[in-house]
Amino acid sequence: MKPRFTFEEHVEMGQALSSIRDDLLHRSVTLANAYPRSGPEGVPEKKLEQAYKAIDQARSALDSLLAQEHPREFEPTVYYPHTEDQGRRA
Numbered sequence: 001m002k003p004r005f006t007f008e009e010h011v012e013m014g015q016a017l018s019s020i021r022d023d024l025l026h027r028s029v030t031l032a033n034a035y036p037r038s039g040p041e042g043v044p045e046k047k048l049e050q051a052y053k054a055i056d057q058a059r060s061a062l063d064s065l066l067a068q069e070h071p072r073e074f075e076p077t078v079y080y081p082h083t084e085d086q087g088r089r090a
Contacts, residue, residue, distance in 0.1 A: 007073045010066045014079040017059050024052040 005013065028048040035041040063079040 004069050005065075007066075007070045010062065010070070010078055013062060014059070014081070017055055017062075017079065018081055021052050021055040021059070024048050024055070028052065 025048075028045050031045040031048065035045065037045060059079045063076065066078055067074045
């Protein structure tokens with residue numbers, strides 16, 4: 001059996017994925033505001049949208065694993081931090 005994440009590893013992964021997702025979303029919106037959303041010019045924005053949605057799916061799955069593996073320490077904010085907490089990351 002493979003080792004599972006410690007609670008601390010879940011926290012680190014949650015911070016990283018949240019930061020990456022927020023950056024991809026911001027860049028997707030920036031592209032959508034600068035280029036048409038259809039045709040070849042819309043492809044980059046659509047790809048970024050797919051990427052942040054894939055990260056959302058991974059976060060959801062990891063959130064469920066965290067709840068199963070560490071029920072006493074589980075906090076939804078590990079994978080879904082409050083907006084004000086995001087600025088505290090190094």
